[in-house]
Amino acid sequence: MTIRSLLVANRGEIAVRIIKAAKVLGIRTVQVHSAADADMLAVKLADAAVDIGSPAPKKSYLNIEAVVNAAKAAGVDAVHPGYGFLSENADFADAVEAAGMIFIGPKGDAIRLLGDKVAARAVAAKAGVPTVPGSAGRLATIEEARAVAAKTGFPIMIKASAGGGGRGIRIAADLADLERHLPQASAEALAAFGDGGLYLEKVITKARHVEVQILGDGQNFVHCFERECSLQRRRQKVWEEAPSFLLPADVRTRLCASAVALVREVGYRGAGTVEYLYDEATGEFYFIEVNTRIQVEHPVTEMITGIDLVEEMIRIAGGAPLSIRQADVAAEGHAIECRINAEDPARGFMPAPGTISKLSVPQGEGIRFDTMLYEGYTIPPFYDSLIGKLIVWAETREACLERLRGALEGLVIEGIPTTIPLHLALAADASVARGAFDTRFLEQWLETEFAAKTGATAEVA
Amino acid sequence: MSKIEIRSPLPGTFYRSSAPDAPPFKAEGDSVASGDAIGLIEVMKTFQEVPAGVEGRNITFLVENEEPIMAGQVIAEVEA
Incomplete structure (x- = not known):
C-alpha cells in the first residue's frame, strides 16, 4: 500500500527532515509534540499537529x-519514528502495526533480534x-567470564545485552x-534496561569507528558505502565523514559486503546501519551493532551517493521494492557533517538552552544545514542538545575541509553558545586534516590542544 | 524570622534525589548549609547539582520532583 499520510513520532531537526522528505513524495504529515514543543519548526x-503530553x-x-x-485519531497510514525516542523500540513498532498502520522501519521482531547485542553478535x-x-553469548557464570578474559586478555569491556549507543559499558x-x-554491572543493566544480561568484549584500544549504511526491502539489499565517525566525546559522535577516506579499497569492499550479508541474514526491510570498529594497524574490522533506524549522520551518505535515504525508507515501508541496485550506488567526492549542539565548548560543554536571537545560514554549492532553528525560537531544556547539522560536500576531502571552514564561518547562531567554535578548531587542525585520529582522539585533543587554544575548562560536573 | 528563596540556576527538570530509588537530598523541614545539594536539574540530558547557596532552617520545597522548571524560578525557601 502506498503511504498517503504519516505521523512524525519525533522532534527537532529529524522531524523537519522527515516532513521535507514526505512533502517531496506528496505525503500528508502530522507532527506530534509535547507541551514544550508547540512552537517547534516541525x-x-x-499539515497538522497533535499535543501528546507534558514536556x-x-x-x-x-x-x-x-x-x-x-x-x-489523525487517521494516518504510517508512523515515522526518526532516531532516538521510540525508534528502536520493538513494542512500539508492534503497537503501530497492531493498530493497522505501517511502522516506517523493520518489523518488531527484527528490531528485537538486532537490538539484543548478544543475539546480534550471533x-x-x-x-x-x-x-x-x-x-x-550471555555470560552464565563468573567462571565463564574468567575463561573468556584468559583468552582475550585485559582490558576487557563488560557490556549490557540490552544496552547500546554507548550506554551500559564498563571496562x-x-x-x-x-x-x-x-x-554491579548486572544490577545496573537490570535497572537501566530491564535486563541484567551481560557479555564481554576485548577492548580494541586504537580503533576507528566505521559504519555501513544499508537499505533492504526484505528481498534485495544494498549498501551505500561507509561513514567514518571516530571523533566522539563521551561516546557521542561529534563529526562524521563519508567515505572513510583512509580505508584501503579491499577493506572497504569486504566491510560493505559483510554489512549486506548481515542484513540479508535477517531479511531486513528499511534503512539501517551496521557499526564496526576498524583496527588500522592490522586492517581488521569487527562488528559492534546494528542500528535499525535512520541515523543522525545519514546526510553525509546522501551527499556522496545522491540517494535520499529518508524518501527511500518511506517508499520501502509502503511496499515498493528497492529503487536501486548495488551497481547503481556510486560514491562521489567527500562529505563532512558537524553536529552543532547548544553547548558551551569553553565551559566543559555545559548545555545551554535559550532563545535564538539571530540565525544566518551559509548558502552555496555542496553546503547543507539540517536544523529546527529559526530566529525567535526558544530551545527547550528537556531534550537533546543537537540543534543542527552542517553538512559540506566537495570533490576531494581537502576541498571539503576548505569549504567547511568557510561554511562554519558563515554560520551565525546568536543568543546561545554553540559548538561552532569546536568545529572551527577541528576543521583547522593538522591531525584532523591528515585523518590521524581514532575513537579516543577527541577527548585527549579537547584537554590539550583545544584547552590551550580557548582557555577552556575541559570538564564540568 | 525571614524567608530566603533558593532559585534555580538553570532551566530543565527538577529532581529531589540523585536516583529514583535514592532518598531525597533534603527532606521538608531540614536545615541546609550553603554547600549542600538540594536537588538535581536535568538540562538537555545532563544532570547538574543545585547547591543551596544559602544557610537556613526548615526548608520548604515549592517545586515537585520531576517537574519542569525555569531558570530563576524559586525551588525552595528556608528560614534564616
Missing part, C-alpha cells in the same frame, strides 16, 4: 500509548561477519576488577 511545517519525554515522545492514539557470526573477540583492567564489576 509543527509549523506539518518529560516519558510522558510524551516515549509514551507509546499517546503516540499510537495520536496516529489513530547473527553476525552466522553471516560470516567478524565480531570483537569476547564471550560467545575491567584486570581479573580483580572484572570480578568486582560483574555483579
Whole structure:
C-alpha cells in the first residue's frame, strides 16, 4: 500500500527532515509534540499537529500509548519514528502495526533480534561477519567470564545485552576488577534496561569507528558505502565523514559486503546501519551493532551517493521494492557533517538552552544545514542538545575541509553558545586534516590542544 | 524570622534525589548549609547539582520532583 499520510513520532531537526522528505513524495504529515514543543519548526511545517503530553519525554515522545492514539485519531497510514525516542523500540513498532498502520522501519521482531547485542553478535557470526573477540553469548557464570578474559586478555569491556549507543559499558583492567564489576554491572543493566544480561568484549584500544549504511526491502539489499565517525566525546559522535577516506579499497569492499550479508541474514526491510570498529594497524574490522533506524549522520551518505535515504525508507515501508541496485550506488567526492549542539565548548560543554536571537545560514554549492532553528525560537531544556547539522560536500576531502571552514564561518547562531567554535578548531587542525585520529582522539585533543587554544575548562560536573 | 528563596540556576527538570530509588537530598523541614545539594536539574540530558547557596532552617520545597522548571524560578525557601 502506498503511504498517503504519516505521523512524525519525533522532534527537532529529524522531524523537519522527515516532513521535507514526505512533502517531496506528496505525503500528508502530522507532527506530534509535547507541551514544550508547540512552537517547534516541525509543527509549523506539518499539515497538522497533535499535543501528546507534558514536556518529560516519558510522558510524551516515549509514551507509546499517546503516540499510537495520536496516529489513530489523525487517521494516518504510517508512523515515522526518526532516531532516538521510540525508534528502536520493538513494542512500539508492534503497537503501530497492531493498530493497522505501517511502522516506517523493520518489523518488531527484527528490531528485537538486532537490538539484543548478544543475539546480534550471533547473527553476525552466522553471516560470516567478524565480531570483537569476547564471550560467545550471555555470560552464565563468573567462571565463564574468567575463561573468556584468559583468552582475550585485559582490558576487557563488560557490556549490557540490552544496552547500546554507548550506554551500559564498563571496562575491567584486570581479573580483580572484572570480578568486582560483574555483579554491579548486572544490577545496573537490570535497572537501566530491564535486563541484567551481560557479555564481554576485548577492548580494541586504537580503533576507528566505521559504519555501513544499508537499505533492504526484505528481498534485495544494498549498501551505500561507509561513514567514518571516530571523533566522539563521551561516546557521542561529534563529526562524521563519508567515505572513510583512509580505508584501503579491499577493506572497504569486504566491510560493505559483510554489512549486506548481515542484513540479508535477517531479511531486513528499511534503512539501517551496521557499526564496526576498524583496527588500522592490522586492517581488521569487527562488528559492534546494528542500528535499525535512520541515523543522525545519514546526510553525509546522501551527499556522496545522491540517494535520499529518508524518501527511500518511506517508499520501502509502503511496499515498493528497492529503487536501486548495488551497481547503481556510486560514491562521489567527500562529505563532512558537524553536529552543532547548544553547548558551551569553553565551559566543559555545559548545555545551554535559550532563545535564538539571530540565525544566518551559509548558502552555496555542496553546503547543507539540517536544523529546527529559526530566529525567535526558544530551545527547550528537556531534550537533546543537537540543534543542527552542517553538512559540506566537495570533490576531494581537502576541498571539503576548505569549504567547511568557510561554511562554519558563515554560520551565525546568536543568543546561545554553540559548538561552532569546536568545529572551527577541528576543521583547522593538522591531525584532523591528515585523518590521524581514532575513537579516543577527541577527548585527549579537547584537554590539550583545544584547552590551550580557548582557555577552556575541559570538564564540568 | 525571614524567608530566603533558593532559585534555580538553570532551566530543565527538577529532581529531589540523585536516583529514583535514592532518598531525597533534603527532606521538608531540614536545615541546609550553603554547600549542600538540594536537588538535581536535568538540562538537555545532563544532570547538574543545585547547591543551596544559602544557610537556613526548615526548608520548604515549592517545586515537585520531576517537574519542569525555569531558570530563576524559586525551588525552595528556608528560614534564616
